[in-house]
Amino acid sequence: MPDKPSLPETAPARGRLKIFLGYAAGVGKTYAMLEAARQCKNQAVDVVVGIVETHNQPETEAFLQGLEVIPPRKITYDNIPLPEMDIDAILRRQPRLALVDDLAHINTPGSRHARRYQDVLELLEAGVYVYSTLDIQNIESLKDVVAQITGMKVRETVPDSVMDAVTDIHLIDLPPDELVQRLKDGKVYVPIQDGHAVEKFFRIGNLTALRELALRRAAERVDVQMRAYMRTSAISGPWPAGERLLVCISPGALGEHLIRAARRLADELKGEWFAIYVETPNDARLSQEQRDQVARSLRLAEQLGARTISRPGQSVAETVLEYARRHNITKIIAGKPVRSRWIEALRGSVLDRLIRAGGNIDIYVISSEAEPQLRQIGEAWRPHRPLWRYLLAVLLAGAATGLGALIAPYFHPTNLVVIYLLSVVLAAVYLGRGPAILVSFLGVAAFDFFFVPPPLTLAVDDTEYLLTLIGLLAVSLVLSQLTAMVRLQAEAVQQREAETVELYELGRDLTVAADLEAVCQAAIFHVGQTFSREVAVFLPIGNSLKVYSVSPGLLVSDEDSGVATWTFEHGQVAGRGTETLSEATLRYQPLKTTRGVVGVLGVKPADPARYLSRDQVRTLDAFANQIALAVERASLAEQARQAEVLEITDKLQNALLNSISHDLRTPLVSITGALSSLADDRILLDESSRRSLVETASEEADRLNRLVGNLLDMTRLESGAMRIKRDACDIQDVIGSALEELGGRLGDRKIQVEIPSELPLIPLDFVLVERVLVNVIDNALKYSQADMPIEIKALAAGAFIEIEVADRGTGIPSEDLTRIFDKFYRVQRPGNVSGTGLGLAISKGIVQAQGGFISAENRAGGGTIITISLPLE
């Protein structure tokens, strides 16, 4: 897959390159380029033709008319003069724009550059703008894909780095059928001689695939350019391209289907998505099955990658919209209503309400048909709410009156008071305090006007009615007030519950956060969500307070950092919306625990004019507390981890130094001892004792020499200073050499060497592999008895040569079979085994550096086989 192209950070001061990209020969790239060039010329741009291959196509040649052509250079190759672009002539000419056909062209040997694109780069460097043409198959990274499609390998390719420097791509597209027709008409120049291959290439299937490749490549660039534009213009969300979708889950049967549709939509729009379920008081009446359905839907949503939210609320639509607005949702997805139309009409559908009150949030409706048809319902007109309410209030009063008129003949007028009270209650619950009061007054007036004799006047005949009227008014007003208050309280409680839920969710995320990074991410996410603000977390790093983690796109200025530091030092809130340093851009909240201030939370509103309400401040405090605790916990855990690591490293290093020290000193003990005995005149030694001392000193000196060699080898391996020199070598020679090196240590041991004579020469480093063999055989010697034979075998195994060294020793416990190749690892064995435990580690290092493997296994009948595999190539 092609890499994503990246645009240069700043506009280049040199020329710009525009590519006319086609998916096959003959789509009309050169034609289009010339057309564009002529347009430029008409606009008085200085255009020259650097090199254009018309292939004798009359239409193309026609376009060349009137354009200044720089004569090509003739370069002789194989006694044939071939034309190539004359770069120097173009540079001398200093045009504004040069046309260079076929960017991937390979230049004739003898030209300045090997490839035409290099020529073009030189032109660009000189400030010349260039138009060029290119086929999709000439792009280096697409070479393999194209080869798969067309079955042809392309030699002329342009590296992707050049593609990245291209400023503009003009895609030349032509339906494959038309291209094939043009081919038949002879209008296409194909640089392939083999007619059969041409036919194969120009198959509709091939062409379509190539076309798609070209289209996709061009589209990718647009996407990248757009995102780069967003970055350079410092535009962050909500931005239509950064979608946030909210899908509403209801107890209906549409659940799963809806979730999957939402997921698909989220993928297409490349946005985050959330799933919300609103618990209304009605839900107490849900069946168990419906409840399960909801739970399943929520789980599914979470599995598919959504964040799930559950909220209590009176009205589904309102709760959803409130959440949507608070969390910057750009699109809401709802299911098509499943309730019957009558119930809809009476109760009003959630969908209607969503649409009407949605503001500039798009509503997507998913139906339950086989194919989920996503119909986008556009922005809805937003009516002026309070007016609507009062209007309804009037209507309510009217309706009450109407009802009263209906039943007036059958009842005493006083009874009608009940209807009016009912309407007041309805108004208070559904419309609010103001409208309820309006209904109260209107109701009284209507009652008086229509039902209190004399009818159709506001006068009152009987004074009893006066009492009724006053009573009605009083009760209505009280009712309005109380009901409205209850409603407000209920709303407040809901608000608080919502915040508690959010606090709980923050807590939940903080608990599972494994380290400081995760804690900060959780903090930024939840604070950002809940307060619709950008967040920065400051933590003490080293000696100063530094920004540890921020919401994407948030930049903290130095002055603000200073305010953060103040907050950290004094442990008090500061910044925007507080009494201290209120000119700061962010509000700074100290993260306090019992141990002190562990950090600072900075909160920046999206709208600078909006301050946090008192409730919100309280909530922010609660959040800050939780975050502080989590930060503290994460810091302590981190410290504990580091301390542990340090301790272990220390111990290891000590153990190692002790081991090496011991191993280096031990031979010296014998040597010094022996030599001093020999030197001391006071000690009388007989011949055999002298000999013995001398031999001991000699052997120990050898041992010391080997140890030093091993340590040096190990150091070389680790520092990468080991040079591998690979030459074709005879394995027999290497093995023989190793045995020779071991010399006396072999003693009287029987060494069996089995090497097939047809074994080829193998590329390896003779000296190093000899060392490996010496180490491995030495190991075998150490761990087996002196009378046990050692077998050395070499055999070809596929792409490798395997050398096996087998002994009849005590074998290695199976859990140690890989660990014996670790540095300084010595199998715990009774009986004195000398050596540093480096030999096998060095062997492994050398073998691996040559691309081979080394392993150990136990053999049947006792003993160990160590296998060295070296590649034949």
Add this chain to the structure above:
Amino acid sequence: MAEMNLRVLVVDDERSIRRFLKASLGSQFVVLEAASGEEALAAVASEHPDVVLLDLGLPDMDGVEVTRRLREWTQIPIIIVSVREQEKDKIAALDAGADDYLTKPFGVGELMARLRVALRRTTQIDNEPVFSTGNLVVDMNQREVRMNEQPVSLTPTEYDLLRTLVKHAGKVLTHDQLLRAVWGTAYESETHMLQVNISNLRRKIEPDPSRPIYIVTEPGVGYRLKIL
């Protein structure tokens, strides 16, 4: 061999090494000392030793350089001494004209063997047609090779290779020197050809080809025909 009159120039900047060599060789040779490249060049010119033991790690001059400068005017046998890892330097010195090498730390036995071989060249009569060592007999007149009295049939290349080794019997020959001698200068660094032929040769004349006693490998450097 009248070794009593033979003079060895020991060139090493380490005093302790010069001391040890003087003590070990003093009974059989006259030991002269030099501690640097310049000193060595001067000593060879003025004292006329019979053989030079040259350490490669000299402070003022590269041992290879010393070899080269000596070879400009003298054919005196030069044995270089160096540490294990520096195969490249050894090869460079041998190519520059040194006769043999020793790897530190070395035992006196090895040293004596090398010295003997190096000195033999000066006393050796080059026209000796029959070479024999151990059970190997090479008759360069008849172009016959015998192992344990049995004639051995060699290809012309193998014979040339063996003959080259015999001419420098006891001394190390680098891969390149062997290739040049047998195949010509165009074939330098075609080591695989050498390998194959050595391998074949060993199979024909060695009692145990995997533990050769005549044609011995000098790892990373070349080969040596040992005088048993």
